[in-house]
Amino acid sequence: MLLNVIERGPDSPTQKALPPIVLLHGLFGRARNLGFVQRRLATTHRTFAMDLRNHGDSPHGPMSYEAMAEDVRETLAHYTSEPAIVLGHSMGGKTAMMLALHHPQQVLRLIVADIAPAQGGFTRMDVPPDLENLSFPPELDRKGADALLRPVIPNEAVRQMMVQNMNLGEKPGWAIGLHQIMQALPAIMDWPALPAGTAYNGPTLFIKGELSPYIQASNYAAMRALFPHYILETVGGAGHWVHADAPARFAQIVEEFVARQPA
Structure with missing residues (x-):
């Protein structure tokens, strides 16, 4: 690859x-x-x-x-x-x-x-296993993405890292292969x-x-x-x-x- x-x-x-x-x-x-x-x-x-x-x-x-x-x-x-x-x-x-x-x-x-x-290693990433099933509201911006993740990822550093892995805007969602990663x-x-x-x-x-x-x-x-x-x-x-x-x-x-x- x-x-x-x-x-x-x-x-x-x-x-x-x-x-x-x-x-x-x-x-x-x-x-x-x-x-x-x-x-x-x-x-x-x-x-x-x-x-x-x-x-x-x-x-x-x-x-x-x-x-x-x-x-x-x-x-x-x-x-x-x-x-x-x-x-x-x-x-x-x-x-x-x-x-x-x-x-x-x-x-x-x-x-x-x-x-x-x-x-x-990585045991403190604190990323919930059902994260890939998260529902994304339309027109999501960075501030909204942070608010969306805050209840499930309380660690701010990890949360900001996950926000960078999102597609924002009209069709928000995960930009990464989250399912493959979690598997x-x-x-x-x-x-x-x-x-x-x-x-x-x-x-x-x-x-x-x-x-x-x-x-x-x-x-x-x-x-x-x-x-x-x-x-x-x-x-x-x-x-x-x-x-x-x-x-x-x-x-x-x-x-x-x-x-x-x-x-």
Whole structure:
């Protein structure tokens, strides 16, 4: 499946050809959510922020991490044959890990934001399972959409994220593949079983939000087994949406890792 892509790059070619960078959003997000760090990276690198399947403007279909990783591989190949640095947040981080583990030759470096290769995650999204049956009044605007969702999604950050996934105006409704997402939630919250010895041996950076529960010390052994050369950075005062809570610090950590010379 070819995904919708926001492509950004340097205004003029750099003296040295630098690797492309792929950016993958989290559950119920979209490519533009990573716009701040993409714009920073695009001053020196060709960058591709992708809407994962059932999200943003990408096609809809059954979801699994294997399928989403294949989407990213196929979409990247449509633009370049070069291996890429791949950055993913949350669900996008699990997708990025799966891509690196299944197609290590395609991933030059891996950056995973606030998720571990383990079961769990997203438990605080607090999205009701019957959301896809919501009735939309005609001529719905953004303020009305917020009011419509407030009784069923009290968390304001999550509610605003869901509003961005609506078509507003004369024919309001869900713009995303909500049915497919809800059907796949158990798989999205899981982590697939992998053959013994599976590992990605490239440079890997995990970025944890200090206030987030999604990377714990109990995850370190699995992280080391799958990504033996990983390093971990913690962003103080940030929660799960670490790139939104501390955008400048997040971008700085990413830029330093991207620019780091091979050992």
